[in-house]
Amino acid sequence: MKKRIYPILIALALAGTTSCDPDILEQTPLESYSDAAVWQDPALVETFVNNIYLGIPSPFHTIMLANLVDEAQFNAGWETENVTKSQITPSYLAVFGPGFWVSHERYMTWNSTYKNIRACNLFMEKIEDVPFEVQSQKDQLIGEVTFLRAYFYHRLAALYGGVPLITKTYTLNDDFTAPRNSYEEIISFVASECDKAAALLSPSGDKARATQGAALALKSRVLLYAASDLHNTNASWAAGYSNPELVGYTGGDRNARWQAAKDAAKAVMDLGMYSLYGAASPSTPEEATANYANIFLNNGNSEDIFLQFNDNLRNGNWDAPNPGLFTGPNGWHNWGESSPIGQLVDRYEMSDGTKFSWDNPAHKASPYENRDPRFYASILYEGAQWRPRPADVQAADPLGIVQVGSYKKPDGTVVPGLDTRKGPIEDWNGSYTGYYLRKFIDPKVDHQYNKQTLPFRRFRYAEILLNYAEACLGLGQEEEARTYINQVRARAGMPPVTESGQALLERYRNERSVELAYEEQRFFDVRRWMIGEKAYENATGVSVTGNMAANGAISNRTYSKIKIQDREWNPRFYFLPIELDEMNRNTKLIQNPLY
Numbered sequence: 001m002k003k004r005i006y007p008i009l010i011a012l013a014l015a016g017t018t019s020c021d022p023d024i025l026e027q028t029p030l031e032s033y034s035d036a037a038v039w040q041d042p043a044l045v046e047t048f049v050n051n052i053y054l055g056i057p058s059p060f061h062t063i064m065l066a067n068l069v070d071e072a073q074f075n076a077g078w079e080t081e082n083v084t085k086s087q088i089t090p091s092y093l094a095v096f097g098p099g100f101w102v103s104h105e106r107y108m109t110w111n112s113t114y115k116n117i118r119a120c121n122l123f124m125e126k127i128e129d130v131p132f133e134v135q136s137q138k139d140q141l142i143g144e145v146t147f148l149r150a151y152f153y154h155r156l157a158a159l160y161g162g163v164p165l166i167t168k169t170y171t172l173n174d175d176f177t178a179p180r181n182s183y184e185e186i187i188s189f190v191a192s193e194c195d196k197a198a199a200l201l202s203p204s205g206d207k208a209r210a211t212q213g214a215a216l217a218l219k220s221r222v223l224l225y226a227a228s229d230l231h232n233t234n235a236s237w238a239a240g241y242s243n244p245e246l247v248g249y250t251g252g253d254r255n256a257r258w259q260a261a262k263d264a265a266k267a268v269m270d271l272g273m274y275s276l277y278g279a280a281s282p283s284t285p286e287e288a289t290a291n292y293a294n295i296f297l298n299n300g301n302s303e304d305i306f307l308q309f310n311d312n313l314r315n316g317n318w319d320a321p322n323p324g325l326f327t328g329p330n331g332w333h334n335w336g337e338s339s340p341i342g343q344l345v346d347r348y349e350m351s352d353g354t355k356f357s358w359d360n361p362a363h364k365a366s367p368y369e370n371r372d373p374r375f376y377a378s379i380l381y382e383g384a385q386w387r388p389r390p391a392d393v394q395a396a397d398p399l400g401i402v403q404v405g406s407y408k409k410p411d412g413t414v415v416p417g418l419d420t421r422k423g424p425i426e427d428w429n430g431s432y433t434g435y436y437l438r439k440f441i442d443p444k445v446d447h448q449y450n451k452q453t454l455p456f457r458r459f460r461y462a463e464i465l466l467n468y469a470e471a472c473l474g475l476g477q478e479e480e481a482r483t484y485i486n487q488v489r490a491r492a493g494m495p496p497v498t499e500s501g502q503a504l505l506e507r508y509r510n511e512r513s514v515e516l517a518y519e520e521q522r523f524f525d526v527r528r529w530m531i532g533e534k535a536y537e538n539a540t541g542v543s544v545t546g547n548m549a550a551n552g553a554i555s556n557r558t559y560s561k562i563k564i565q566d567r568e569w570n571p572r573f574y575f576l577p578i579e580l581d582e583m584n585r586n587t588k589l590i591q592n593p594l595y
Contacts, residue, residue: 039126042137048123049141052148053209055116057108058310059456059520060321060440062337063095069523070343070535073433073565075336084536086570090580090595098579109159110582113152114166120149121169143200147210147218150193154222157186158524159576161247161592165189179588182245184252187226191264194219203271207300207307208455213273214306217459220264224467227257227474228528230574237530237571238593246590247575255475262471265464268305274461276491277303285351288373288493296440297454305459310451324447327437329380329402330430331418333390333448338518339431340379342540342561347513348375353495358561367542367559373493374514380436382417382544382557387443393418393425397552404434405544407554415548432564433541439518457519462488466512473505481508488515527574536569570594 038044059065066072067080074080079094088094098111123145132138156163164178165186181189197215205211225231232254235244244250249257268274278291295303310321328334346356350363351370358364368381380386384402388394396418397403403417416422421430442452465484472481478500485508486496492515497507509529513522526535541564546557572594583589 039130042130042132045123045127045130046141048119049144049148052116052119052123052145055112055119055148056151056308056458058308058321059518060310060323060326062319062326064338064518065520065523066518067338068095069526070341070537070539071518071522072338072344072437073341073431073539073541075339075430075432081565084539085566085568086536086573088573088577090577090583090591093577093579096576108155109576110156110163110579113156117149117152117166118169120145120152121167124167125169139200140202143197143215144210146193146197146200147215150190150197150215150222151218153186153190153193154218157183157190157222158225158527160578161575162186162245164586164589177586177588180246180590183226183231183248184245184250187222190222191219191260194222203273207304208309210306213268213271214459216264216268216271217305217464220261220268220464220467221459223257223261223264224470225524225528227254227261227471229530230528232257233530235593237574241593243590247593258471258474262468262475265468265471268461268464269468274305274464275302276461276465276487277301278491280487281490282373282493285373285493288491289376292374292492293377293439295460296457297442299455303461304457305461305464306457307455308458309455310453320451322447322451323437324441324445324452328441328447329386329404329419329436330421330426331389331393331397331403331423332387333393333426334429335426336419336430336436338437339433339541340435340437341433341564342435342542343535343537344513344517345375345379345381345435345542346540347510348372348379349494349510349514351494353497364559372514376438378437378439378514378517380438382434382542382559383554384438386438387446389418390446390448396424401554402436403554404431404436404542405546405554405557407546407548409548410550417544431541433539434544435541437518462491462515463519463521466508466515469508470512473508478504485511530574532569532571532573536567538563538567539565 038048063074063078063080064072067074068083082088082094083096088096096109098109127138127142130138153163162180162183163186165181166178170176194215197210198212201210201212201215203212231248233248234250235241235247277295279287282288282291295301300307325334326337328336330336346358348356349372350356351372356363356367356371368383380402382402382404386400386402388400389397403419405417406414406420407417408414418425419430419436421427421432423430440454441447442454445452465488469481469484472478472484482497482504489496489511497504499507512525516522526532541562543560543562544557546554548554572592575592577592577595578589583591
């Protein structure tokens with residue numbers, strides 16, 4: 001039986017006790033265990049490790065990371081608009097703050113991450129004395145926690161740069177102040193920890209737990225980030241910053257960093273454990289769309305490296321991970337949060353590989369025809385076929401067709417679509433952008449009432465192929481880069497790229513954006529590529545008008561690109577600021593640039 005990362009109920013048999021036993025009052029409560037008890041029981045130690053896994057937050061909370069970059073808009077605001085205007089400061093972290101109540105980001109920033117790291121450190125200090133009967137079981141857990149600690153430090157480095165490298169637990173008598181280690185030191189530590197974890201972990205096993213492939217995939221991502229532009233400029237973008245070693249490299253050979261990133265991706269490929277899911281060369285656009293959509297609609301497949309299941313058993317709150325309810329169209333009694341913005345939608349190419357453009361009259365007249373098959377698997381748009389409507393809406397739309405426009409009826413009146421913020425179903429919900437998320441969402445589930453239980457792909461093989469291709473581009477190995485970019489495109493039914501130079505780099509970046517959309521990659525890609533000024537332009541959407549026949553059929557649609565949200569870029573937002581309270585507690589810390 002696979003051991004998913006859910007809370008484990010441990011039954012303790014109290015043999016030999018009776019109601020007359022005077023020792024009954026001395027029993028340890030079943031809902032809690034002493035520190036000594038935990039570290040003498042391998043089963044409790046495994047439970048302890050399971051709880052560390054839960055420190056990796058689900059991306060399917062109400063506010064997704066996609067809302068904070070050029071992928072999505074959060075329709076209720078909830079301080080996300082202050083983030084997309086680069087208005088965060090050491091005194092005001094908005095959704096990144098430790099007290100913000102509806103965002104998963106709060107679980108992956110400074111305070112919560114160091115809490116998780118402390119749990120890892122405590123495990124490392126105690127594990128050698130735990131009486132495991134089989135050494136391999138102990139090694140497996142050591143490998144898992146080594147991976148988890150490396151993952152937590154990777155996220156800190158991606159958000160903050162160099163941070164204090166803490167590998168021990170503190171007592172009340174210790175000095176809690178610690179300086180930041182350099183970015184290079186953190187990356188070196190994480191890469192080394194990934195190697196240690198990989199040596200202890202099996203290449204096979206439950207993908208909801210760390211495996212050798214997961215450790216090597218983390219190393220691939222970490223070293224790719226480290227070789228990227230942001231960390232190799234000597235902080236020239238932050239003129240006058242006196243500690244550039246905290247946010248990147250200040251010396252060394254960048255080509256060697258690209259080579260290390262290439263080698264790390266190749267190590268995952270050489271395991272021979274993973275392959276792109278679905279037909280390698282689909283014969284029709286419909287098959288290509290199914291290829292991509294179905295990656296995310298199962299509990300495991302050949303492409304998965306590390307899965308993350310939602311903690312719905314322990315977290316039954318209204319804001320517990322529930323992507324179908326949170327992001328689905330309001331005309332299905334869903335909430336329409338995290339709606340795709342026009343910048344993401346427009347990055348999906350035409351099916352022949354040419355760029356989509358609103359300035360092209362043919363594209364503007366029929367913007368959703370002949371697009372990249374991944375578009376249809378990822379985005380719900382005007383006229384898209386979705387699941388059956390709820391019973392109270394079926395009379396208005398028996399076919400389940402997305403309506404985000406306004407339509408003129410034969411009598412001259414104009415009615416809003418069922419999935420608009422002026423519609424008759426739930427006008428307080430709904431998208432401002434004219435789009436809804438399709439990716440990840442199981443159409444077989446009635447999300448108004450039921451939660452889907454599908455996992456998030458924290459690492460999958462397509463990312464590794466793209467990591468490898470990007471490292472090849474960094475080394476000037478364009479032919480090899482095209483080979484792996486085109487493998488990913490072929491699975492999606494898209495023609496190969498043939499460009500060279502800067503044009504090839506741009507095609508690669510676009511490919512990564514659409515292939516990994518909403519997978520918590522774009523926020524970091526924008527920063528490491530240093531394209532924030534472009535990525536944080538004002539968010540766009542679409543306005544749709546049409547005619548509605550007496551039977552409800554819609555025709556003669558017209559489309560217009562519109563602005564839906566002001567956004568602004570400040571270079572300081574390449575990194576998060578360290579919270580002012582943390583700076584005051586730890587006087588050895590140095591703040592990030594431009595804050």
